[in-house]
Amino acid sequence: MDIQAKKIISGSVDEVKDALKEFNENNASTFSFKELDQNNLRCDLWNAIFKYLADDGLSELHVACLMSIRILSRDKTDLDQLLNKERIELLLDHAKLKTIDELEFVENETAVEALKCLCNVIFNSLVAATICSKNQCVGAIMNRCKQYKNPKFPNTIKVFDMKVLFLISALCEEVRPKLRENMHGLTYLIELLEETISKYSHNSDINQISADIILLDSDVDLICEVLKVLFNITIHTDYSADVDEEDEAHYNRLIGVLYGLLIVKLENDSKQIDLHNHIINLLTNMPIKCYQSLFMPLQDNEVVPKNMQYEEQNMNAINSLITFLESRFSSDGTIRNQQELLSPILTVLVKAVNSSRIIRKYLRLKILPPLRDVHNRPEQGDTLRNSLCRLLTTPLTNVRDLSADLLFVLCKENVGRMIKYTGYGNAAGLFAQRGLLGGGRPDEGRYSSDSEDSDTDEYREFKHGINPVIGCYEPPHTSPIASMTEEQKEYEAMKLVDLMDNLTRQGIVQPCRIGEDGRPEPIEHVLQLQESLPNDQANIIRDNKS
Numbered sequence: 001m002d003i004q005a006k007k008i009i010s011g012s013v014d015e016v017k018d019a020l021k022e023f024n025e026n027n028a029s030t031f032s033f034k035e036l037d038q039n040n041l042r043c044d045l046w047n048a049i050f051k052y053l054a055d056d057g058l059s060e061l062h063v064a065c066l067m068s069i070r071i072l073s074r075d076k077t078d079l080d081q082l083l084n085k086e087r088i089e090l091l092l093d094h095a096k097l098k099t100i101d102e103l104e105f106v107e108n109e110t111a112v113e114a115l116k117c118l119c120n121v122i123f124n125s126l127v128a129a130t131i132c133s134k135n136q137c138v139g140a141i142m143n144r145c146k147q148y149k150n151p152k153f154p155n156t157i158k159v160f161d162m163k164v165l166f167l168i169s170a171l172c173e174e175v176r177p178k179l180r181e182n183m184h185g186l187t188y189l190i191e192l193l194e195e196t197i198s199k200y201s202h203n204s205d206i207n208q209i210s211a212d213i214i215l216l217d218s219d220v221d222l223i224c225e226v227l228k229v230l231f232n233i234t235i236h237t238d239y240s241a242d243v244d245e246e247d248e249a250h251y252n253r254l255i256g257v258l259y260g261l262l263i264v265k266l267e268n269d270s271k272q273i274d275l276h277n278h279i280i281n282l283l284t285n286m287p288i289k290c291y292q293s294l295f296m297p298l299q300d301n302e303v304v305p306k307n308m309q310y311e312e313q314n315m316n317a318i319n320s321l322i323t324f325l326e327s328r329f330s331s332d333g334t335i336r337n338q339q340e341l342l343s344p345i346l347t348v349l350v351k352a353v354n355s356s357r358i359i360r361k362y363l364r365l366k367i368l369p370p371l372r373d374v375h376n377r378p379e380q381g382d383t384l385r386n387s388l389c390r391l392l393t394t395p396l397t398n399v400r401d402l403s404a405d406l407l408f409v410l411c412k413e414n415v416g417r418m419i420k421y422t423g424y425g426n427a428a429g430l431f432a433q434r435g436l437l438g439g440g441r442p443d444e445g446r447y448s449s450d451s452e453d454s455d456t457d458e459y460r461e462f463k464h465g466i467n468p469v470i471g472c473y474e475p476p477h478t479s480p481i482a483s484m485t486e487e488q489k490e491y492e493a494m495k496l497v498d499l500m501d502n503l504t505r506q507g508i509v510q511p512c513r514i515g516e517d518g519r520p521e522p523i524e525h526v527l528q529l530q531e532s533l534p535n536d537q538a539n540i541i542r543d544n545k546s
Contacts, residue, residue, distance in 0.1 A: 033075050043078070053065045063113055070116050074124070079127075083131075098140070118160075130172065132168050155222050193226055197261070217267050227282050230254070234285040251290040255286060258294075259294055276324045286351075291359070297313060302314070321352070322367075322384070328341045328342055346399065357447075368407070371420065371455070377470055379393075389407075392429065393429075404427070425469050434518075511523050
């Protein structure tokens with residue numbers, strides 16, 4: 001390493017050329033260069049490489065120099081000090097992003113390597129990211145987007161343009177509104193998605209995209225990068241506020257594109273999860289009112305499997321969301337990964353069922369079909385219902401609340417129906433939050449009056465023995481107090497009262513009762529519980545306590 005570095009710093013042109021080639025080959029997978037910390041070697045090496053890069057007479061070295069910069073920039077050591085405005089401008093120059101007006105497109109390896117360098121230095125250096133957020137870099141990329149329509153424009157340049165744009169917009173928030181509003185980023189990026197997909201179709205209507213088309217890997221890579229940029233510039237969308245007509249048109253148009261991306265096939269199936277993940281992340285930023293663009297009326301002569309049809313609508317895209325959720329449950333399901341794996345897709349499904357009656361009813365068929373398994377607890381098993389019920393008791397509050405919200409809306413916010421499918425014990429947290437511990441009814445007029453419940457023969461047969469707390473059939477068993485006298489029952493009851501009183505005084509537990517608002521409220525003394533008991537039971541406790 002020292003010999004190579006010294007040759008690069010002070011060798012002849014031929015020696016530098018050979019040393020750069022050897023350095024790049026030997027360090028293709030290296031991410032740390034501790035040996036450069038001695039004798040100011042790191043700084044001297046960077047100075048030499050950028051000196052060659054700035055010399056137009058040494059163009060034969062430029063690609064190798066850029067490859068070396070890309071490799072060296074993986075190591076964050078002193079990177080902020082090694083980069084400055086002039087060096088960033090030099091990289092932009094080689095990436096053909098130096099000026100905004102009349103960018104000349106030249107397809108060569110130098111531009112690609114320069115873009116790769118920019119990706120690395122922006123990602124690893126806040127100084128580089130800040131410089132690129134204030135210079136012409138973002139504007140030049142958006143201006144170059146206009147040239148993407150040229151069929152000869154290579155995807156490689158497009159992909160790395162989008163990677164640079166994503167990194168800048170991710171690391172520098174102040175760029176996002178400028179990119180979206182001043183540079184019309186939303187419009188240009190949606191057009192880029194449409195152009196990429198429509199070339200596979202017989203017509204230019206993105207809404208008529210066929211589920212049989214197969215996206216090439218190169219186009220999938222580009223689409224994923226564009227979706228990441230779109231996520232950044234829509235991340236602060238205010239879902240609660242009314243969306244103006246212009247934004248609503250943009251979002252509906254975008255979701256129409258996402259619909260197409262959810263139903264198409266890919267050249268490489270292994271990329272599907274990655275593509276769908278980016279789509280779902282972007283959907284979390286979309287207003288609820290625009291979610292109805294996720295299903296389309298069935299077209300004449302359109303071949304759609306029966307399980308993807310509902311009320312004469314093509315539910316292919318919604319079915320893809322369900323498939324993605326199933327894949328998340330089959331992944332590493334540890335609590336550590338639940339937030340990252342499940343929060344985005346659950347957010348999308350909650351918004352989807354709140355946006356449309358058709359989506360809600362279709363997802364109910366998929367997630368809460370007529371109940372047949374009455375002998376196992378709701379959280380036991382491999383169905384979507386089982387998996388979601390398990391999340392109702394996860395310590396991750398965000399995932400727990402999203403799962404509860406999804407199931408509750410699928411149950412038309414009906415407490416009795418929620419208990420039927422999840423068990424009271426699993427749903428108690430939701431009921432406590434919403435003030436429904438004492439029962440409750442959904443908002444009048446929000447849901448249709450037609451019933452979606454049709455009890456199965458299995459459910460009707462065992463309904464009498466279903467324990468609502470655990471949510472499944474419980475065989476009859478002998479009561480432990482059946483053989484006790486009334487005096488013994490009273491004695492055991494008072495032991496329980498005393499035990500609860502001691503635990504309360506020590507601050508170990510805090511007994512509660514159901515308040516008028518349907519939520520639990522703490523009590524100061526265990527005897528306050530008698531106020532909610534029938535009169536005869538309350539009298540027994542009062543007489544024994546006195």
